[in-house]
Amino acid sequence: DIRAVVTGIGSCLPPDVVSNDDLSQVLDTSHDWILSRTGIAQRHVVRPGTSTGDLGTAAGAAALESAGRRRCDLVLLVTTTPDQPCPATAPQIAARLGMVGVPAFDLSAVCSGFVYGLTVASAMISSGGYDSVLLVGAETYSTIIDPTDRNTAVLFGDGAAAVVLERGTPGAPGEVLHAELGSDGSRSELITVPGGGSRAPHPAADEASRYFQMAGKEVFSRAVETMRRSARDVAEAVGWSMDQIDAFVGHQANARILRAVGKRLGIPADRIVCHLAEVGNTAAASIPLALAWAAAQGRISAGDRVLLTAFGGGLTWGSVALRW
Ligand code: ACO
Numbered sequence: 001d002i003r004a005v006v007t008g009i010g011s012c013l014p015p016d017v018v019s020n021d022d023l024s025q026v027l028d029t030s031h032d033w034i035l036s037r038t039g040i041a042q043r044h045v046v047r048p049g050t051s052t053g054d055l056g057t058a059a060g061a062a063a064l065e066s067a068g069r070r071r072c073d074l075v076l077l078v079t080t081t082p083d084q085p086c087p088a089t090a091p092q093i094a095a096r097l098g099m100v101g102v103p104a105f106d107l108s109a110v111c112s113g114f115v116y117g118l119t120v121a122s123a124m125i126s127s128g129g130y131d132s133v134l135l136v137g138a139e140t141y142s143t144i145i146d147p148t149d150r151n152t153a154v155l156f157g158d159g160a161a162a163v164v165l166e167r168g169t170p171g172a173p174g175e176v177l178h179a180e181l182g183s184d185g186s187r188s189e190l191i192t193v194p195g196g197g198s199r200a201p202h203p204a205a206d207e208a209s210r211y212f213q214m215a216g217k218e219v220f221s222r223a224v225e226t227m228r229r230s231a232r233d234v235a236e237a238v239g240w241s242m243d244q245i246d247a248f249v250g251h252q253a254n255a256r257i258l259r260a261v262g263k264r265l266g267i268p269a270d271r272i273v274c275h276l277a278e279v280g281n282t283a284a285a286s287i288p289l290a291l292a293w294a295a296a297q298g299r300i301s302a303g304d305r306v307l308l309t310a311f312g313g314g315l316t317w318g319s320v321a322l323r324w
Helices: 020-026 031-038 052-067 090-096 110-126 185-190 216-238 255-265 283-296
Strands: 003-012 017-019 042-044 074-078 104-107 132-140 158-168 176-183 247-250 305-312 316-323
Touching (some): 031 255, 042 158, 052 158, 090 104, 110 176, 110 283, 110 305, 132 283, 185 216, 216 247
Parallel strands (some): 074 104
Antiparallel strands (some): 017 042, 176 316, 305 316
8 A cells, every 4th residue: 555655845935035014115005904914924035037946946955855865756846937838847947956857747726736736746656656756836926926916916925845755654654645626717717817828928918917816805705615615525534623633734825814714614723824924925835835834843743634725726726634
């Protein structure tokens, strides 16, 4: 019986930080509005020229080191902000980490990217085809955000985090126990970068089409209900009651969403991991960044029951139960 187990984790945040006060110098907003409505106090941003692949490579190197490995059999990048439309960024990350020859591909599920990636990586291992996978979540939303749009510019940050998954046995530390995914493309317009693809190739007539757009209010209520249902289903599938969950790591979009999901599920507030104050919403990187941060602080330790859940563009969603 082959199981996928997480054996290493690492992250990379670009050094430059933009505070809420910095944003209120250039936008009609305030530190108090941003902090109280979202839980975000600052975000890290790349300098021009630094790419998603740069951050992903650094996070991947840190995860490999944490797992005590030099290479993996497969490299998977989850991102919405690849270095270019073609080719995928994962092969470049693999090459830069000394893994020319291994299969490498990108997977796009927006903010649900990490739970999608973890599900795929874990299936590749448990099917017996691969012994190890480097799964990287990396984003540079600063490259797709309209800096003049206060509805989105205050929310996002750049960053990357990665995990190493290896072949293990049932009960081993880090075991991925169960996952479920979903999508609803009939509401894809709620979260979108409309231009630059085959439907509206660049140079697009509409300048705004190159930027990220989100119907914040509707996404908020859908996120709460969908994450609640998805997390509940996965917890039930592995037989965890809500008070047995040691760490609830939801996609880090808004602290109010995390609190609302936790409250509806009956998860004790001190089990909800919230890393938003430090990094904002980092889309596909948000869950592994929150995991790495919580583990570094000792908020997650060996044997803990960890429930991951996400909701984002697509629309997509999913949850994963794992033992730390
Ligand atoms: N500063 C000050 N005021 C603002 C700002 C700002 N940055 N942004 C909006 N406002 C104003 C609005 O204009 C509005 O003013 P009005 O009442 O005069 O019209 C008022 O604040 C309230 O706006 P709402 O949109 O109702 O604010 P809300 O409390 O819903 O917060 C937010 C907005 C933070 C975007 C929230 O809706 C949200 O978090 N949505 C979900 C995001 C999400 O889940 N994303 C996950 C998937 S997408 C992804 O992560 C890639």
